[in-house]
Amino acid sequence: DAGVTQSPTHLIKTRGQQVTLRCSPKSGHDTVSWYQQALGQGPQFIFQYYEEEERQRGNFPDRFSGHQFPNYSSELNVNALLLGDSALYLCASKTAVNEKLFFGSGTQLSVL
């Protein structure tokens, strides 16, 4: 049983560019959330998707957007990248009735 998978594992972009990160949830999970983790900090909640709609959102600007597909996989898009967007981006999945979260290994984004 595959867990949560994220791609790519590493990414280098320059300021002003756009990036798309991808996540496939654990089998049987229908809810996907995204987190940003800066070095030495705890993860910060970006948003959560369920039934292809954004259900909750953290304190992130509109440059951060997402999508959930009918197969429950999800994308995180970040436009107009800033140096401060450099971080580990984590995807997590769960079922709607069980709060236990399963995390992927993350995508390390470096903005130069």
Add this chain to the structure above:
Amino acid sequence: KQEVTQIPAALSVPEGENLVLNCSFTDSAIYNLQWFRQDPGKGLTSLLLIQSSQREQTSGRLNASLDKSSGRSTLYIAASQPGDSATYLCAVEFQKLVFGTGTRLLVSP
């Protein structure tokens, strides 16, 4: 604004010691609290989930307690091993999940 604080920020112990990690939160109206483990550069692994109606959860050598009225949770690790070395994160679900900054644990052989 909901805040989650973890103390200590770092901890170094010899193998075999019992240890306690602390987590405090500012709002007692929580849905649940989770403890996670994170190895360097990796994702998070859920260790224990305590629902708001529960007082504690146990899994093997780990025991987590929850006191909503005082806004505190502790993670107790019995008979620590070098393989326990990692960062331990506390996360509290208010209307969204809020993480602490973690405790970096090093267990020396």
